[in-house]
Amino acid sequence: MICEVEPYQELSKYYEELSNIEKKKRELDDLLVVARQDNKKLNILDLASGTGIAARYLQQQGHRVTCVDRSEVMMSLLRSHINNLSSIETIVSPLEYVNLPADEFNVAHCLAYSLTYITAPQSLASLFIKVANSIVLGGVFYFDMVHPDRVSDKFSNIPKRKLKNATLETSLLHNSHEGQFTLQYTTIPFGSSEHKQEIHYGRAYSMEQLKRILIEAGFRKIEFHCNKLAVYKVFCFK
DSSP states (O other), rough: OOOOOOTTGGGGGHHHHOOOHHHHHHHHHHHHHOSOOOOOOOOEEETTTTTSHHHHHHHHOOEEEEEEEHHHHHHHHHHHHSSSTTEEEEEEEEEEGGGOHHHHOEEEEOOGGGGOOOOHHHHHHHHHHHHHHHEEEEEEEEEEEOOGHHHHHEEESSSOOOOOSSEEEOOOOOTTTEEEEEEEEEEETTTTOOEEEEEEEEEEOOOOOOHHHHHHOOEEEEEEEEESEEEEEEEEEE
């Protein structure tokens, strides 16, 4: 039996198990080296925060974190993982519609190529303007992105993964020349005949597209860090 569910309704249960937590910590460490001044504690915007892996790590170092995610399920798990919410604010909202305060954050970040889930370029441009306005002069915005011509490489060669309590299958259902793609995640809990499927829609953006949008949003300097993988990294300075 196949049961279709909302994005992350089922996948959220296995999100931390699927995440490369040590890799995320290394990314955050690199970001903090770029952003930190005089070892001061920072006010950080965590976009698409998921279950709070990054937020917990940053909180442990004394930083204040504002977490934004569209999934109430994910944010509920985030709150349950954190003992002290005094230095963490949670906002449930799609990234493209979130309201952000002006000149508030030293650092903003969005990990795990989560910006691909904003499929309309105009919505992505609107978010970049909000982020640029929300960070202080000299602040930095970091995110990663999938190359449009490497979507198939990124998502087509994922083996069936055996988790503690289920198996997970990832299928690339659609992939256009413009970078638009559709993913299907199927989780099969052990001891159950019910397959739960989630459909995720995404869009990968080229460096040329992003550079234009980011400059128009108000960032003064943009650095692209590329490697042989399908994902590249972007540092944006205000």
